[in-house]
Amino acid sequence: MASKLGILAGGGDLPRQIIAQCQSENRPFFVLGFEGQANPADYQDVPFRAVRLGAAGRSMEILRSENISEIVMAGHIRRPSLAALRPDKVTMKFFLKTGAKSLGDDGLLTAVIRYLEEEEGFRIVGASSLLPNVTLPLGPLGRHGVDDDAHADIVRGLEVLTIIGPADVGQGVVVQDGIVLGVEAIEGTDALIERCAALSRKGKGAVLVKMRKPGQETRVDLPTIGPGTIRNLSKNGFRGIAIDAGGMIILDREETLSLADKLGVFIQAVAPLET
CATH class of the missing domain: 3.40.50.20 (Rossmann fold)
Incomplete structure (x- = not known):
């Protein structure tokens, strides 16, 4: 035992x-x-x-x-x-x-x-x-995939996180039409989503990119999302979220993916940019 x-x-x-x-x-x-x-x-x-x-x-x-x-x-x-x-x-x-x-x-x-x-x-x-299933397959985890615009915003978000990650700032960044609306700091992911909703532009919704920081102590600080994250993204007009395929905790995974499908929010597992 x-x-x-x-x-x-x-x-x-x-x-x-x-x-x-x-x-x-x-x-x-x-x-x-x-x-x-x-x-x-x-x-x-x-x-x-x-x-x-x-x-x-x-x-x-x-x-x-x-x-x-x-x-x-x-x-x-x-x-x-x-x-x-x-x-x-x-x-x-x-x-x-x-x-x-x-x-x-x-x-x-x-x-x-x-x-x-x-x-x-x-x-x-x-x-x-x-917990099982922490490592994720690359690509969409639900019914909704990303188009070229969303892909470009994801790449932009990965570029930003690659630069700020070593400064130990945060795990998330919000991008819309190539413009960085906000970077996660001490407030946490949900507050970041709500803060950036007020800054979003008309048109296609923003994208949240959430990744491990370089050298992050993953035993105690692995990025985490769950049903509440998806509800918050949908409520605030976000198109979806890109998450770290190499290590991400999805709370209540079945419910989270089902909710994303229902609300039209994409969840895309991605790899960090090579440096």
């Missing part, structure tokens, strides 16, 4: 997807949800404990009391200020040792993983290693 899995849960549906996978495999698990990030109401039917994001010491105590040796980090985390974090002694020690306060998302996640593995003795696994 696989070891008991510790699920460090933020917001969104990914933690529940991992829970469902554990249940299907009869794998024991325990959920540690971060206050203000994970919704406790989503975990009333499973082993769960809530903890402050800045209470690393308490988190380690809980995980050890549950005999956890393997951890997956799942769900989005809104990055708080240091004051709002209210770090305990263990968290403050981490910040002082790593200089994590000044790191971007990728650098911070890499530092967290290194700390958990080297200092605390846990093994970190990626959600992609727990």
